[in-house]
Amino acid sequence: MQRIVVERSGGVPVTKRAHVGAVASGNLEVLCEPPAEARATIVVSTSVDGFEPVWRATLERFLERYPIAAAIEINDFGATPAMVSLRLEQALELAR
Amino acid sequence: MTPTALRRSYVESTPRERIAALADPGSFREILDPFARCSSPYLAEQGVVAQRDDGVVVGRALLGGRDVAAVAVDGRFLGGSIGEIGGAKIARVLERARDGAFLLLDTGGIRLQEANLGLLAIAEICDAIVALRERAPVVAVVAGRVGCYGGMSVAAALCSQIIMSPVGRFGLNGPEVVEQEAGIEELDARDRPAIWQATGGVRRVEQGHADVLVEDDLDELARALRDAFRASPNRERLSLERLRNRFAQEAPR
Amino acid sequence: MRGAIWARALLEGARAAGGFPESVVVRDGTIAGQAYRAIAVVPHSGARFPRARAGEFGLDEGIGVAEAVRDAPPDAAIVSIVDVPGQAFGRREEAAGLHLSLAAAVEAYIGERRRGRQLFSLIVGKAISGAFLAHGMQSGWIGALDDGGIEVHVMPAASVARVTRSSDDEVARIATVVPATARDVATFARFGALDAVFDVADPLAPAAGEIERVRTAIDRARRAQLGTRAPVERLQSPAAHAHRALAREVRRRVDQAW
Numbered sequence: 001m002q003r004i005v006v007e008r009s010g011g012v013p014v015t016k017r018a019h020v021g022a023v024a025s026g027n028l029e030v031l032c033e034p035p036a037e038a039r040a041t042i043v044v045s046t047s048v049d050g051f052e053p054v055w056r057a058t059l060e061r062f063l064e065r066y067p068i069a070a071a072i073e074i075n076d077f078g079a080t081p082a083m084v085s086l087r088l089e090q091a092l093e094l095a096r
Numbered sequence: 097m098t099p100t101a102l103r104r105s106y107v108e109s110t111p112r113e114r115i116a117a118l119a120d121p122g123s124f125r126e127i128l129d130p131f132a133r134c135s136s137p138y139l140a141e142q143g144v145v146a147q148r149d150d151g152v153v154v155g156r157a158l159l160g161g162r163d164v165a166a167v168a169v170d171g172r173f174l175g176g177s178i179g180e181i182g183g184a185k186i187a188r189v190l191e192r193a194r195d196g197a198f199l200l201l202d203t204g205g206i207r208l209q210e211a212n213l214g215l216l217a218i219a220e221i222c223d224a225i226v227a228l229r230e231r232a233p234v235v236a237v238v239a240g241r242v243g244c245y246g247g248m249s250v251a252a253a254l255c256s257q258i259i260m261s262p263v264g265r266f267g268l269n270g271p272e273v274v275e276q277e278a279g280i281e282e283l284d285a286r287d288r289p290a291i292w293q294a295t296g297g298v299r300r301v302e303q304g305h306a307d308v309l310v311e312d313d314l315d316e317l318a319r320a321l322r323d324a325f326r327a328s329p330n331r332e333r334l335s336l337e338r339l340r341n342r343f344a345q346e347a348p349r
Numbered sequence: 350m351r352g353a354i355w356a357r358a359l360l361e362g363a364r365a366a367g368g369f370p371e372s373v374v375v376r377d378g379t380i381a382g383q384a385y386r387a388i389a390v391v392p393h394s395g396a397r398f399p400r401a402r403a404g405e406f407g408l409d410e411g412i413g414v415a416e417a418v419r420d421a422p423p424d425a426a427i428v429s430i431v432d433v434p435g436q437a438f439g440r441r442e443e444a445a446g447l448h449l450s451l452a453a454a455v456e457a458y459i460g461e462r463r464r465g466r467q468l469f470s471l472i473v474g475k476a477i478s479g480a481f482l483a484h485g486m487q488s489g490w491i492g493a494l495d496d497g498g499i500e501v502h503v504m505p506a507a508s509v510a511r512v513t514r515s516s517d518d519e520v521a522r523i524a525t526v527v528p529a530t531a532r533d534v535a536t537f538a539r540f541g542a543l544d545a546v547f548d549v550a551d552p553l554a555p556a557a558g559e560i561e562r563v564r565t566a567i568d569r570a571r572r573a574q575l576g577t578r579a580p581v582e583r584l585q586s587p588a589a590h591a592h593r594a595l596a597r598e599v600r601r602r603v604d605q606a607w
Binding site for chain 2: 397398399400408409411412415416419436438439440441442443444445446447448449450451452453455456459460463478479481482483486487501502503504505508509511512513523526527529530531536537540542579580581583593595596597599600602603604606607
């Protein structure tokens with residue numbers, strides 16, 4: 001079990017809540033909500049330890065590409081970076 | 097018959113999509129959705145990340161204009177297992193329901209990680225189903241990848257009507273559990289055709305264990321669900337006479 | 350063994366009722382002058398289904414219990430004597446529909462209770478999984494002997510370690526931090542699931558005084574009409590307030606939103 005937090009200030013706030021995915025093997029759950037302040041906060045809980053650098057790279061890349069402000073929670077069960085990006089984009093699609 | 101290309105698969109849909117497609121359009125109001133963040137505190141200690149709805153979607157919906165409770169168990173999270181929170185969600189909406197309930201059961205039964213709390217909840221769910229079905233229809237749908245097993249298979253058997261698809265499987269002990277407990281010579285869990293033949297939707301409807309067989313299609317299921325609400329409850333499924341005859345056929349000679 | 354011993358010992362002037370499988374012991378008798386039917390599922394080496402010969406709850410046992418409950422004498426309360434190591438695990442059982450057999454027993458218990466018949470349970474050994482769900486859990490009053498041989502759980506201990514791929518030590522450690530996964534009587538009682546716990550020196554040979562204490566408790570519970578309580582009423586107990594607070598909170602929030 002590991003917890004990873006990535007934050008970045010500024011960005012355009014999302015306007016709606018969105019929920020996608022599930023905590024199933026190779027999958028993840030994403031909860032995306034309008035933020036309290038103008039910043040993006042992504043909090044990851046993962047059952048697979050030791051992949052913090054991969055998580056950071058994947059999440060930084062997402063925020064680079066989509067400069068949003070949002071409160072995002074990720075509950076992960078060993079998803080690949082590609083799956084993580086897909087779910088984040090699905091959530092963003094529904095939230096803005 | 098809907099052309100295959102236009103079909104919307106139940107199996108490929110999420111629990112919320114399933115409820116939305118089966119209930120009257122736009123009528124579903126979820127209670128304790130993921131943003132309520134009502135999730136199991138017992139899992140982290142056991143190395144499992146919790147899903148924020150505890151793997152159970154419940155709420156209030158209209159079905160053909162009736163004010164019903166809607167339940168969908170998420171088979172993706174921990175095998176659709178029932179713990180303290182998910183169990184309490186199901187039991188309470190069944191107790192509150194006015195004109196009936198439908199339960200989309202994709203569940204392996206009690207969650208091992210919350211053992212006795214799941215057991216207590218399922219005893220409450222069984223009682224709530226029997227109480228509700230005395231005055232309104234309680235319809236179970238078993239059409240997901242996991243099937244319906246364990247304590248929840250007992251709860252499902254108490255429902256007024258049961259709808260299955262060929263994908264669904266319905267039994268007390270899943271094949272892996274039987275193999276593990278009784279040995280591979282008793283049952284080979286990898287022999288998938290044999291397992292579907294013995295416990296899948298086609299067979300269960302043939303045996304009268306379930307009432308209606310529909311294809312893996314949300315529109316067909318929506319129609320079947322409305323029909324099941326109009327049908328009279330199946331009081332034969334648990335008839336002791338019938339079960340006795342059925343079991344006599346299975347007894348080793 | 351325990352089930353048969355207590356089914357024989359608990360009632361006064363008990364007589365065996367016939368017409369049931371040999372693995373289902375049914376005895377009619379009295380406690381404090383009132384009628385009771387005691388029902389126990391017991392091992393029977395000659396049972397026709399090989400996976401249900403060691404006291405497991407199998408196809409025939411579900412029908413037998415359902416019938417014993419449904420056809421009990423009109424004025425009798427029921428005492429379910431619980432010592433069930435689990436349900437039968439077998440290919441034939443699944444093909445024939447073991448879940449229906451368990452459901453028939455559950456339906457019989459719930460139906461009788463809703464019609465006003467009082468239901469009591471006494472856990473004297475193992476109370477495992479579907480077997481306990483089908484035989485004992487629907488009673489309005491549940492008592493248990495306090496003894497190392499009592500086990501309340503959803504799976505046999507050895508299977509838990511196999512399924513979760515953990516060591517026995519790890520399973521034991523988790524039981525200390527997640528009480529819901531423990532197996533002992535005291536922990537189960539914490540959830541408000543038990544109405545009484547009885548000290549018995551030797552459950553295989555209960556002394557007259559020990560049996561009398563159980564009888565007295567059941568008689569009191571019957572006079573207070575506790576045997577018709579639904580399972581949900583257990584959530585009202587002080588123990589459930591403390592240790593099933595989450596279930597209570599979920600129910601409260603459902604009510605708020607309904």
